[in-house]
């Protein structure tokens with residue numbers, strides 16, 4: 001792997017117990033800081049190509065990392081892209097949507113009521129009628145193709161073989177975690193940090209997806225629900241303070257929606273001695289840095 005993708009973090013500088021902690025910098029894989037969405041889109045785009053589709057359609061909010069990555073990747077791979085965006089045109093374009101439009105994405109705003117239909121097959125049929133023969137990618141690319149692409153994140157740690165025991169990643173839908181579980185060697189422990197509040201059914205969908213990818217029977221995994229800081233996109237004062245000091249000390253950018261909550265959780269778990277001495281813990285920096293622009297800190 002590119003040797004600079006894995007960076008060791010000195011936890012003793014924070015007065016924490018000495019453990020070996022590294023960050024897997026998926027944000028460095030593209031100059032856009034796109035991270036896990038590159039993996040989630042890989043096989044979805046491949047499938048669209050095999051089916052000979054030229055238009056990719058997907059769903060997201062006005063700051064969606066998924067829509068941002070879809071517009072960028074679609075553009076570089078010669079697809080047309082269309083984003084069904086929850087929101088009002090009157091609110092203007094966020095920097096995320098401005099980027100997406102610059103990459104040629106057509107933006108179609110829908111209200112909350114219509115956005116709620118985004119998982120509905122009948123709605124997808126209507127979208128195809130309206131916009132033409134498009135390949136529909138679910139929100140977040142959180143389908144089996146997306147999860148199986150995330151399994152390839154494990155490959156980054158395999159040649160050359162990195163010695164590690166625990167892999168920690170932020171969970172929105174949990175499909176990235178499911179892909180990791182599906183691909184990880186059985187002796188690894190995987191921990192997901194939920195960024196949404198009270199999504200207890202996530203364990204079931206993660207287990208199902210990992211199983212359908214042919215894995216998940218071996219390695220030990222769990223989802224920690226204690227670090228959502230009030231819910232999706234909610235930022236506590238402690239979280240903000242943590243992110244700003246982390247960025248200053250380690251010169252690694254985080255954003256508050258996913259990677260900030262992840263690192264906060266990892267540091268807190270280290271402080272509470274929840275890891276065994278001598279373990280090498282790897283936290284996955286899943287990218288999303290375009291969304292940092294939404295926070296005026």
Ligand SMILES: *Cc1c(COP(=O)(O)O)cnc(C)c1O
Nearest residue numbers: 065172173174175176258286288
């Ligand atoms: C989408 C996203 C996640 C969550 O991925 P899931 O597969 O939905 O759990 C984590 N981190 C970042 C930066 C993301 O953009």
